Amino acid sequence: NAGVMQNPRHLVRRRGQEARLRCSPMKGHSHVYWYRQLPEEGLKFMVYLQKENIIDESGMPKERFSAEFPKEGPSILRIQQVVRGDSAAYFCASSPPGSGVQPQHFGDGTRLSIL
Amino acid sequence: RKEVEQDPGPFNVPEGATVAFNCTYSNSASQSFFWYRQDCRKEPKLLMSVYSSGNEDGRFTAQLNRASQYISLLIRDSKLSDSATYLCVGGSSNTGKLIFGQGTTLQVKP
Numbered sequence: 321n322a323g324v325m326q327n328p329r330h331l332v333r334r335r336g337q338e339a340r341l342r343c344s345p346m347k348g349h350s351h352v353y354w355y356r357q358l359p360e361e362g363l364k365f366m367v368y369l370q371k372e373n374i375i376d377e378s379g380m381p382k383e384r385f386s387a388e389f390p391k392e393g394p395s396i397l398r399i400q401q402v403v404r405g406d407s408a409a410y411f412c413a414s415s416p417p418g419s420g421v422q423p424q425h426f427g428d429g430t431r432l433s434i435l
Numbered sequence: 436r437k438e439v440e441q442d443p444g445p446f447n448v449p450e451g452a453t454v455a456f457n458c459t460y461s462n463s464a465s466q467s468f469f470w471y472r473q474d475c476r477k478e479p480k481l482l483m484s485v486y487s488s489g490n491e492d493g494r495f496t497a498q499l500n501r502a503s504q505y506i507s508l509l510i511r512d513s514k515l516s517d518s519a520t521y522l523c524v525g526g527s528s529n530t531g532k533l534i535f536g537q538g539t540t541l542q543v544k545p
Contacts, residue, residue: 351531353531353532353533355533355535357476361537362522362535362536362537362538363479363522363535364535365532365533365534365535368530368531368532375531376530376531376532378530378532379532409476411478411479413533415531421466421467421526421527421531421533423469423481423484424481424533425481426478426479426480427478428477428478429477429478
């Protein structure tokens with residue numbers, strides 16, 4: 321499967337635990353984006369990363385959320401001390417390098433449920 | 436005001452109908468636009484890019500009017516399988532991120 325790979329598909333955590341969401345971009349894509357979709361709402365941008373660099377994190381909550389895209393391995397979205405309001409679908413997208421805005425291709429998402 | 440605004444619908448149409456969705460954007464820095472489709476809150480899938488000159492892909496036609504900051508999607512000869520939520524999306528090369536509209540829900544009935 322050459323598409324964007326996200327895992328896990330579903331993740332259940334208790335309040336106060338940590339959630340780690342992984343995303344491997346499409347082959348040849350060097351740009352990774354994370355979006356969150358709360359129940360009954362549209363997708364909201366969280367963060368844009370390139371290898372070893374955070375380009376734009378204007379959509380990230382100020383606390384508890386962090387993201388990385390290391391030189392080797394998948395991009396990780398990390399949520400510390402989860403709360404009920406973190407329950408959502410988290411989508412990762414990737415795009416190839418290039419000038420202008422490239423269409424982004426999405427993974428299947430991780431559905432995070434907080435008990 | 437939201438950066439990308441869409442009528443949420445739902446639009447309920449019979450098979451074979453022609454349906455049009457509109458979308459407005461407020462950020463003139465947005466340079467590229469797309470229509471995505473989302474089924475039952477699964478992953479969004481790219482439907483088509485939108486150009487000022489208009490573009491057509493089979494039964495789907497998209498149009499961008501920069502002067503009015505308005506984007507449209509026309510679906511001809513609707514199929515049951517067209518039932519989905521259609522997301523109007525804007526992007527700026529300054530930031531790379533995409534700004535999604537709330538989505539317009541289409542339900543095609545037999």
